[in-house]
Amino acid sequence: MTGTTSPTIGLVALVGGGPGDDALVTVRGRELLGLADVVIADRLGPRGLLEELAPDVEVIDVGKAPGNHAATQDEINALLVTHALAGRRVVRFKGGDPYILGRGSEEREHCRRFGIETEVVPGITSAIAVPAAAGIPLTHRGLSRGFTVISGHEDLDVVPRASGHTLVILMGVKTLRRSATQLMVHGFDAETPVGIVESGCTPEQRVTLGRLGGIADLAVERRVQNPAVIVVGDVVTLAHDWPHFPAPTIPASKVPTSEIPAPAMAGASLERSHHD
């Protein structure tokens, strides 16, 4: 099931579905979905494409949804192998990219142990696409030369803290207070801009902007929920909703310093949704 050939029977394709928008799935991913006998789908992949599948395609939902327990990784691995060994064309349809904090390589290894051939189709990772949907580039000349993607379950004491670097945290809502504290203890300035993008690239997208020192309280106040991508760094000031002050009408040199507004977050006007 490699290259652009059609899959033969009994193979598993690990397809990255991107951040949730049907339009952000690769051509190869769509092609394989159209050839599948069984699709084993995550909650965060694009759901609309599942509705377009032929009626005889079996869709197995392994994501956590209201009233539906999420399958364990062992259960998912067993499903992949059972269906492939039964001679079916299996698509494991995953959110984002299979290899970015998505356990795709574990699924591939498990299939290999049973002699099952796999094809891995990259997807657009939420780590990049979701900030971009809010206007936040992860690199920008003069603001950031690189980025780190990390899970919020990790200790953040080892991430680069040089200015000119962006930190992207996935699965980080629950641990946001701990993460923000850890970052400040390890040298991040409390004024570092932070953006939280919930349900990015979907109609429910909502953006919360603040600064590291106050972001945990702001997230509680706004009842920020998963799924969300958290971006820490100066590139957040490029977000669509980051407040920009009007250019002064008199030369800056003539404005008394006391009258220049501080470029700080200014309360409620900053705390609006992307769609306000």
Ligand SMILES: C[S@@+](CC[C@H](N)C(=O)[O-])C[C@H]1O[C@@H](n2cnc3c(N)ncnc32)[C@H](O)[C@@H]1O
């Ligand atoms: C288990 S990780 C999988 C990441 C995936 N492999 C990828 O490349 O995007 C799930 C986390 O990705 C992030 N995520 C995925 N889709 C998202 C979306 N549409 N909006 C916001 N965050 C998203 C959230 O942090 C979520 O908790």
